[in-house]
Structures are given as structure tokens and as C-alpha cells.
Amino acid sequence: MKSSRKIVFFVPSFSSVESTAPLGILAIATPLLRAGYDVRIIDATITPDYKKVVLNELKDALCLGISVVTGPMIRDTVEVAKAVKAADPNFPIILGGWHPSLLPEQTLEAPYVDIVVRGQGEDSMLAIADRLRDDSPLGDVQGIGYKRGGKACFTPERPLKLLTEMPPKAYHLADFDGYERACGRRWALYVSSLACPFNCSYCTNAGVYGRKWNALPVEQVVEETVELTRRYNIELLWLADDNFLVDLERAVGIAEGLIRAGSTYKWSIQATTNLTSRLSVAELTLLRRSGLHQISQGIDSASPTVMKFMNKDFQDLADVYESTDRCVKAGVIPSFNIIFGHPGEGVKERRETVDFMMDVCRRFPGAEFWTNIFTPYPGSPIFQRAEELGVAVPKSLEGWVDYFPRYTVLPWLNGKEHRRLQRMRDYLRIAFDRAPIAANGPGRIAKKVQHLTAYPARWRLDHDFYDFPIELWANRKLKNIVTLPKPKVDAKPMGPETAPSCT
Ligand code: B12
Ligand code: SF4
Numbered sequence: 001m002k003s004s005r006k007i008v009f010f011v012p013s014f015s016s017v018e019s020t021a022p023l024g025i026l027a028i029a030t031p032l033l034r035a036g037y038d039v040r041i042i043d044a045t046i047t048p049d050y051k052k053v054v055l056n057e058l059k060d061a062l063c064l065g066i067s068v069v070t071g072p073m074i075r076d077t078v079e080v081a082k083a084v085k086a087a088d089p090n091f092p093i094i095l096g097g098w099h100p101s102l103l104p105e106q107t108l109e110a111p112y113v114d115i116v117v118r119g120q121g122e123d124s125m126l127a128i129a130d131r132l133r134d135d136s137p138l139g140d141v142q143g144i145g146y147k148r149g150g151k152a153c154f155t156p157e158r159p160l161k162l163l164t165e166m167p168p169k170a171y172h173l174a175d176f177d178g179y180e181r182a183c184g185r186r187w188a189l190y191v192s193s194l195a196c197p198f199n200c201s202y203c204t205n206a207g208v209y210g211r212k213w214n215a216l217p218v219e220q221v222v223e224e225t226v227e228l229t230r231r232y233n234i235e236l237l238w239l240a241d242d243n244f245l246v247d248l249e250r251a252v253g254i255a256e257g258l259i260r261a262g263s264t265y266k267w268s269i270q271a272t273t274n275l276t277s278r279l280s281v282a283e284l285t286l287l288r289r290s291g292l293h294q295i296s297q298g299i300d301s302a303s304p305t306v307m308k309f310m311n312k313d314f315q316d317l318a319d320v321y322e323s324t325d326r327c328v329k330a331g332v333i334p335s336f337n338i339i340f341g342h343p344g345e346g347v348k349e350r351r352e353t354v355d356f357m358m359d360v361c362r363r364f365p366g367a368e369f370w371t372n373i374f375t376p377y378p379g380s381p382i383f384q385r386a387e388e389l390g391v392a393v394p395k396s397l398e399g400w401v402d403y404f405p406r407y408t409v410l411p412w413l414n415g416k417e418h419r420r421l422q423r424m425r426d427y428l429r430i431a432f433d434r435a436p437i438a439a440n441g442p443g444r445i446a447k448k449v450q451h452l453t454a455y456p457a458r459w460r461l462d463h464d465f466y467d468f469p470i471e472l473w474a475n476r477k478l479k480n481i482v483t484l485p486k487p488k489v490d491a492k493p494m495g496p497e498t499a500p501s502c503t
Pocket of ligand 2: 196197198199200203204205206242243272298
């Protein structure tokens, strides 16, 4: 409906038990609301009959916006977009988020996509909505791609805006009760800084944000987060900042501000190991007092050879030991992310990483590791190399639907070796305790069995022996008895395993 001021956003399921409000959509909603638009959000994670609800909501709407990350979110996107076009072939569908930002041309080729937005969407989406209402050309809207007479047109890049220039997110649109029901915990995402100064081989961050780290001032972070958590009764804030600790003074200032404000929420951050290791026990204790309970760090590999391939020359393993010690002393959980199977990692290098993990967990009870198998993402520095090594790059938007987790089986890591690695990862899961964010995690009995199987698991990992995996069988059997919420893909609860940046 051309005259309509109603805009519908669809958020495909994140295929994770860790559900919360989609921050990207809450961000682009604010300028629209301020301009008098009515915004509706339908999130597949908490809306069982989402396709029907979307179609119903669109009857009197101006357009449909969808937020997409490379991988399984594309499945719901395609399903909904095709249904919308079947009902009305002229209804405008706009795709934004990381996947369209990194592959705008290919995304726009899909017959059911009319407009793609590259990068930050706050200004672009408002401009698109205004043009659709006036039926005026889109050519002057920066940072988008659209179709004219069946031909794809792309406008010049929209310059990145600093976070301080962005309006606050429209958290009031989020159905926190619904997310809490799905996840078992009432938590939210918050962004206090943007971008990251580094350029790890497997990460897409530099491609979108150009390594231009920028942040909100201390006072704003304190004020907004205290207000947000009090208003919506949020128990935990996960700072989605790619590298929270770039400005140490700011980090300490936020902690002091939160203590002064009497804040009670728990928070967790992502940061690189080199920046975490700058924190003293006193500073970490201050952060702990302010509610910080975990620092997720992308150590990724403990093999110097692989670290080099990963562009992680900023990482020093000796520093990691020292900072882990300080974190544990201060009561902050040091949580590490590992990526197995990066190009350049052989059996020897993998073993170096496992030995490191075992050593850290033994020396510092409370430290935790989450493991992934490398998936090459378009727009990351390693992507071309992965292609040369045999990764088949999908030729259409739909081809990416099962890219993750399909590409945890790699041309250089498949068959028996891949199965062995997966089994080893299963043992790593039960060998030491880890705390996922979702409260709907394993129950008491499941945890007891895990504790019983932890010791044989450690023995196996020490001896690199994974045949006859009876402990895994026992764990699985138990999980069948005690029904647990199961992510649709191999994405582990929102910890490090689900978000590769710095975690
Ligand atoms: C939080 C998070 C998660 C959470 C999401 C929880 C939730 N309910 O939202 C969880 C843990 C579930 C998760 C899972 C995964 N994640 Co994640 N995640 C993030 C993280 C850290 C923050 C996202 C966020 O909220 N950002 C803040 C908002 C404001 O920014 P934004 O979403 O980018 O939105 C802006 C623009 O993109 C745009 N926009 C967004 N949507 C739309 C829609 C329209 C219509 C328009 C016009 C514009 C627009 O406008 C917004 C405002 O400027 C990002 C890193 C990052 N810096 O963004 C990674 C990131 C998105 N994740 C990533 C990945 C790879 C994954 C996993 C595959 C990891 C894994 N191995 O399991 C899984 C994916 C599971 C799946 N669904 O497929 C990659 C995606 C890369 C890619 N090519 O798509 C990122 C970019 C990390 C990275 N640097 O590589 N993740
Ligand atoms: S993985 Fe983390 S540290 Fe590395 S470039 Fe991405 S955001 Fe920065």
C-alpha cells in the first residue's frame, strides 16, 4: 500500500536457544518511528506461525524489511519472501544486515528481493520508506542496491556514522517476555562501541566497519544500560561490541559509573586477549563489582603457526596465562573461543591447541573454552584462500541456506579426520564446566552425569584417544531422557561459539 506508514520487519530464526531482541531492527526502527512510521516486528524465533502473521500484517503495509546473517537465517527469509511475492508480486521486499552487506549483487539477483541495504541501515531504511511512499526514484539513497526495469543498480557507499551520531535503539518494540519464554533467561544485547582495530583472517568485521573503532561516552553507556535493565527487568546484558576493551580508561570508567549508579545487572563482553591482558587484578575486581561476569576472548588457536595464518600477531600466549590468572582471582570468567580447521592447521598444530586448553583449564578452574570448526565467510580476508582450497562458493542467495553448518566439513578436513575432530570436541564439551547463557540448559541430573564423565574425558584428551566413546553415549542417552532445548544448527549457546568476533 503506497500511502501506508506501516513497515513490517521479519527476523528469521537465529537457530539458537539464546534468543533475544534483534538489535539491528531496533536500531533502524527509531528513525522510522521518529518520522511517524508504524513499525511491526515479527521474529520467527518467538512467533510459531510467522509466515501467516507476516502475510497478514503486510495487507496494509508499505514494505517488508528482513535482517539476514549468512547461513540458516536465509532459509526463513526465502520462505517468507516467496510467499509474499506469491500473494503480491509488486510488494517491496528489502534485505539488510551482514549477508546483503557483504554480497549485495548476488543477494539482489534473487527474484523476490527488490532492494538491498549495505552496512548501517538507520538512514538508508528511512530514505527508502520515504521514496516508496512518494513513489520517487531511489537513485539518491546512498548505500543501497535496487532494481530498475529488471536491472540491478547500486548507489555509492554510505559513509559510516559514528555510534555517537546514532539514535538510541527502540527497545520498547521488543517482546522480552516472549524471548524469556524461549530462552529461560531475560537478557538483552547492547552496543557501546563499534568496529575493531584488528583484521583476523576469518572475520568480516573490517569489511563492513573498516577497522574504525568508535564508542559511546562513559556517561551515556551507564545511563542507558541502567535505564534499559531497570525498565525491562533485564538480568543480563551481552555487550555485542566486537572489542570492548580498546579504550581501557573508558571500560574502567563504565565500571565506576555502574557502581555509583547502584546497578544490579550482570554483563559480559567480548575482547581480544592482548587487550584483556592489560587489565590488573584491581581493575578486573572493579569490573566484577560493577556486574561484569565474563570476558569472551577469541584466542582461536594456540599454535603460533596458525595464529600467524589468522593474522593474530597481536596475541601472546604467555600473556593469556597471566591474564587468565588475574581474571579468575577477580572472579571474572575468562571464556575462550577456539577455531579448529583453519587453513594451515595440521594434526600437530591442533594438538598444540588442545594441550593449551587442557593446561589452562587445569591451572585455572573457572576458565572455559568453546570450540568451533572454521567456516569461511564471504568478505573475510581468508575467503579467497578457502575458495582456492576447494570451498564451493554458492552462486545464489538460496545456496547459502545451509552454508553454515555445511562448511564445518571442509575440503581439507573431512571424512575420518572430521569425525575424529567432532568426537574430540564432544569430549572437550564434557571435560570441563561451561556456563551457557540460556537458563534452559542441562538439568541437575545431566550435570551430574557430565561431572562423572569429565575425568575419563580428560584422560582421553590427554592421550588423544577417542575410540569406543561410551561416555558420549551415556551423555546422549541421558539427554534423550531429560529433554533439552536443541539448536537447529551446530551453533552453541551464545557464547563464544556462536559469535566468532573476539569470542
Ligand atoms: C549478537 C550476535 C549473535 C547472536 C544473535 C542474538 C540475537 N537474537 O540477535 C547469536 C549468538 C545468536 C549469533 C549467532 C551467530 N552469529 Co552472530 N553476531 C552477533 C553480533 C556480535 C552482534 C549483532 C548485533 O546485534 N549487532 C548490532 C546491530 C545494531 O547491528 P547489525 O545487526 O549489524 O544491524 C545493522 C546493519 O546490519 C543494518 N541492518 C541489519 N538488519 C537490517 C535489516 C534491514 C531491512 C535493513 C534495511 C538494515 C539492516 O542496520 C543495522 C543498524 O545499523 C555480530 C557482530 C556485530 N558486530 O554485529 C555477530 C555476527 C552477526 N554473527 C556472525 C555469525 C557468523 C554468527 C554464527 C554463524 C556463528 C556460529 N558459528 O554459530 C551464528 C549464526 C546463527 C544463524 N542465525 O545463522 C557474523 C555474521 C557474518 C555474516 N557473514 O553474516 C557476525 C557479523 C560476527 C562476525 N564479525 O563475523 N550472533
Ligand atoms: S575476530 Fe574479533 S579481534 Fe579479530 S578482527 Fe574480528 S572483531 Fe576484531
